[in-house]
Amino acid sequence: MGAPSGSVIERYDGVICDLDGVVYRGGDAVPGAPAALQDMVIRGVRVVYATNNASRVPAEVARQVAALGAPAAAMDVVSSAQAGAARLQAQLPAGAKVLALGGDGVVEALDQVGLAPVRPADLDGTGAADVAAVLQGYGRQLRVSDFETAARLLTRDLAWVATNDDATLPLPWGESPGNGAYVDLLVTATRRRPVVVGKPHPPLYRLALDHLGTSPSRTLAVGDRLATDIVGAATAGIHSAWVLTGVDRPSDLVGSGASPTYVVASLAELLQPYAVAERDADGWRCGGAFVRAGEDGLQIAQGRGTPAEAVRAGLAAIEEGAQDGRPTDRLREEALALDRLLDLAQASSR
Ligand SMILES: [Mg+2]
Structure with missing residues (x-):
């Protein structure tokens, strides 16, 4: 079944969809978004949800999205934690120990690629000579001593990957420190810099393209944030649709350096003549x-x-x-x- 003539979606086989500000805001669905995603899938467009949120496991994210009425299984979600684990898998032997400095999403992502996640608490007071890398993602439960453990490991020449470098995390009351703030804390202490894999950096887009199996020229990235979703898509060499249901407004585009391929008021407009x-x-x-x-x-x-x-x-x-x-x-x-x-x-x- 084809999409309506003249719509954006008819030009694409796959969609890399952002979540917060596009599919939901807080606990509620963005009006019309779940139905639009259902429509896309019915029309044969593949959809993968790409999230910088590394703290939650994909199955949990998928449950939330599905509960809103959008099509989503765990395998339809790719996270920055998975992109980070894939990066480490490519450079470490199978079964290598990796410090999981983050939430459950970081631990699970390492597990799934055959690496051995070690939580900071497991290293308390013990030698950590056999830890080969650090994967850092957001985790609410992290303590100051966990960052000390990571800093101590990073004095050695081991690999350090950060899931994302978002400076802030939106909470109902406003902006809270995001993973980027905690990465900066270790950058300051260690005078080292991690490899960052989440949006706007290309690895998460590449992982999403792998999941979709679509060609970059027939894949559309959809998001609400100019500096991450839209700049990231351009860096990864794919077209983008900027959806105006999230944080960034038209005035934010001025001087931003971002250049979305399409500008739509909502996800549903991707299925309408453009x-x-x-x-x-x-x-x-x-x-x-x-x-x-x-x-x-x-x-x-x-x-x-x-x-x-x-x-x-x-x-x-x-x-x-x-x-x-x-x-x-x-x-x-x-x-x-x-x-x-x-x-x-x-x-x-x-
Ligand atoms: Mg967003």
Whole structure:
């Protein structure tokens, strides 16, 4: 069964899908996302969920996603912990001991590739001469003494892989230190740097492509964060769809260096006809929307266009402004109008 003509999804065989901000927010599904994923799978598109979260095991992530109504089994989830374990598997003999400085996801990922995870507590007061590497991922249960154990190991010339370097972890109250903050702690103490495998670095994308079995040119990465999901996809050489249901807003694109292939208001829009912004004599037209950059900012006429079409037309006008040398501050100011348009549209659809 083919996807609707003119949709983004009809150009791809596989999707590498981010989770937080795309499929769910907190404990709730993003409206329409589970149904859109079901639709994709029915149409023969393969979906793999790629998460930087290394603390949870894939089966647990899959259960959460499936409970929201989206198609997901444990084998449909790839984590940065798995990418890290794969990296170490390639360079260590089978059965080598690896310090699992992280949660259950890190321990399980090492186990699954035939390495022997050792928890920091197992090394308390004992010699650790036979530990061959450190795999560091987020783990809430980690103690200061666990980082001391890791720092002591890292004085030797053994391999150090970090699952991801996200500086922060979003919690209901705001931003908490993420794995990148704990990696920095060891970087400072050891004056060494780990190999990082999670988004925006390519290894997690390569692992996801392996799982899908699709070619990079027929695979689409979908995510809400410009600096990780969108930049990472470009680094890995695959197309990206930036979904505006998560943390980053249109104004965040200005000066970010990210360049998403597609911009959609939700996952469901990947299955609908996609209009590209085009220049005409007066401004930028996208589907039924029209935007012109004037003296006092963007003039936006959404008309019969969707909010995403208005955003795409607006982003094209801003991109043109950047090429014409308009200052970044002013462009960001202009883009705030697109943030507001989107906020209003999303508030009224809830
Ligand atoms: Mg996300």
